[in-house]
Amino acid sequence: MTSLNTPAILLRRIEFGDFDLIVTLFTPAHGKTSAIAKSAKKSVKRFSGVLEPFSRLKVVLAQGKSKGMPVLQEASLEDPFFKIREDAIKTVYASYWSELIYLWMADGEPQEPLYRLISHVLAELNRGETPVEVLSILFQMRFLSLAGFRPNFDHCHSCKTCLDQIRHASVVSDPSTGGIACPTCGIPTNGRLKISKGTLKQLMWTDAGSLERAARVRFAPTAISEGLNFLEAFVPFHTGKSPKSLKVLRAVRQTMGGRVIPVAAKP
Ligand SMILES: [Zn+2]
Numbered sequence: 001m002t003s004l005n006t007p008a009i010l011l012r013r014i015e016f017g018d019f020d021l022i023v024t025l026f027t028p029a030h031g032k033t034s035a036i037a038k039s040a041k042k043s044v045k046r047f048s049g050v051l052e053p054f055s056r057l058k059v060v061l062a063q064g065k066s067k068g069m070p071v072l073q074e075a076s077l078e079d080p081f082f083k084i085r086e087d088a089i090k091t092v093y094a095s096y097w098s099e100l101i102y103l104w105m106a107d108g109e110p111q112e113p114l115y116r117l118i119s120h121v122l123a124e125l126n127r128g129e130t131p132v133e134v135l136s137i138l139f140q141m142r143f144l145s146l147a148g149f150r151p152n153f154d155h156c157h158s159c160k161t162c163l164d165q166i167r168h169a170s171v172v173s174d175p176s177t178g179g180i181a182c183p184t185c186g187i188p189t190n191g192r193l194k195i196s197k198g199t200l201k202q203l204m205w206t207d208a209g210s211l212e213r214a215a216r217v218r219f220a221p222t223a224i225s226e227g228l229n230f231l232e233a234f235v236p237f238h239t240g241k242s243p244k245s246l247k248v249l250r251a252v253r254q255t256m257g258g259r260v261i262p263v264a265a266k267p
Pocket of ligand 1: 156182
């Protein structure tokens with residue numbers, strides 16, 4: 001039997017039989033890995049309050065000689081991020097980010113930069129000093145870059161006119177081409193949204209330099225709305241995954257009063 005002692009973020013947990021849980025963990029050196037937490041449901045002492053979504057943990061996993069699922073032997077809390085789980089809107093954003101990682105990552109492939117990214121945005125979400133919408137923009141922009149789907153905002157995908165040379169304040173995002181179209185080449189339709197050049201520049205800033213600096217980019221409410229609409233269409237299109245939590249996020253966001261409620265850009 002070999003054992004692995006590692007930091008981990010809990011991405012997902014499901015019930016398994018009457019007594020056990022299966023947890024999916026994101027570890028820096030081994031990527032995504034699932035493990036069985038025996039008696040986690042039955043015993044209140046075993047893993048009590050530890051195996052909660054988004055928690056940052058230290059775990060010990062044991063792998064038997066057969067190549068079955070590893071067994072979670074120990075888990076201790078490094079940071080429970082409990083301020084996320086006590087806030088409905090923070091919870092749905094963190095669920096969306098976690099599900100995106102869960103759906104996109106292959107088992108056992110190290111993704112250390114992505115581990116640092118999700119650790120950072122969860123910690124900031126918990127701290128509560130950066131608006132949750134800005135953190136979601138930051139997470140999605142960097143996730144796209146790390147996953148190899150960085151949007152191309154440099155020029156119109158059709159006529160190749162550079163962004164700065166396009167003589168309109170807004171362009172049209174086009175997920176199917178991975179970038180943007182100038183208003184002459186693209187018409188806003190379903191999935192293709194009008195987005196201002198100013199918003200595109202702010203999106204690019206969030207994907208440059210240190211995470212700490214990027215989180216301080218100041219967005220106007222319209223830029224947040226445009227940025228979230230763009231990314232929440234672009235990310236599912238390019239990853240080929242449709243996180244269920246994104247639907248929940250949209251529904252919760254629409255019912256929250258007094259917060260930025262993104263609306264689909266109109267042609
Ligand atoms: Zn064009």
